[in-house]
Amino acid sequence: MLICGVDEAGRGPLAGSVFAAAVILPDGWSCSGLTDSKKLSAKKRTQLATIIKAESLSWSVASATVEEIDQLNILQATMLAMQRAVKGLAIAAEYALIDGNKVPVLDIPAKAIIGGDATELAISAASVLAKVYKDAEADELEAQYPGYGFAKHKGYGTALHLAQLKLLGASRCHRKSFAPVRAALIQTSLF
Template sequence: MPDLTMELAAGGRVAGVDEAGRGPLAGPVVAAAVILPADTASGLAALLDDSKKLTAEQRLAAFLALRASTAEIGIGAASVTEILKLNILHASMLAMRRAVSRLRIAPDLALVDGNYPPKLGCPIRCVVGGDALCLSIAAASIVAKVVRDTAMTRLAARFPGYGWHANAGYATALHRDALRRLGATHHHRAAFGTVAQLRLELTIAD
């Protein structure tokens, strides 16, 4: 289980930073930055873990608990257009910068999940597998995932057939089949291999 060991050792205001949505075929990439208080309640801490290990219901409960707590939360995103222009890695870094910039309190240190540091206005420490080690990164992973999944559910109502309410834009069999039947929307990442290949197949078929 993640804990506050790294945050407490660093001292000062420490923000955990993580993103959700690098892999999907559609939708934005979303990042979150979370500063947890040093005296984070044990009840809240018990809800926090790597978002991939939690069910949707557990993630939502943790998200609501974070929103009701004294934690500082910043959220940022990069659009499909920005993903196409920058590539997914640099768009993810942009989303992280936006998330940190939207914190009401500037952090003294950012603990960033992964091994590639975004350019932030504070010192950075990359933590591989950080969402399973650092409580603030786990919190950020939950916030980013819930916000992105909610956005994809809303898009699903406007673009039915792709199953985004259930697959969040990932390349499930249903999503790939819908791309073949319905074609791509402007929310699809045209440069991603599966989308590009299916578009090519449809062009050749025509």
């Protein structure tokens, strides 16, 4: 049976898209050091992503936009990105293992596994790909919207990011439905 692992990256940031990846690994496949992407350095994630893309049977990365996040909410946008990732696989999966406690609506059976990104290799692989793509987007946002520090905080609500939001206001890449961004919009509209 072709089983894909599915995970997301980017639910927490105040800016940018939310990403999801789906990965089908060959039977018996292993990779030293592969685990939950949050436990890996950026360099290690990039190295592992190259291996995963080269050695998996199929992989797909998809996203939901800032506009979709603001329209649907972050949970539903995450589910949408996961659906897109599974549908984007060049080889159709027959079953999906999803990291977390919720399963998106899919055309195949699926199971949610809390902490699956640390226990299931296919989910770990998806975790790595999603995080690499989300971080790459943050680097692009740094170039498009200088001054916010996206390359440093990757869009998360750090002290630097919150300070720059207050100073510069929200950009088009910010999630207007997130409270700190809404607060910055209200503050900047008062002047």
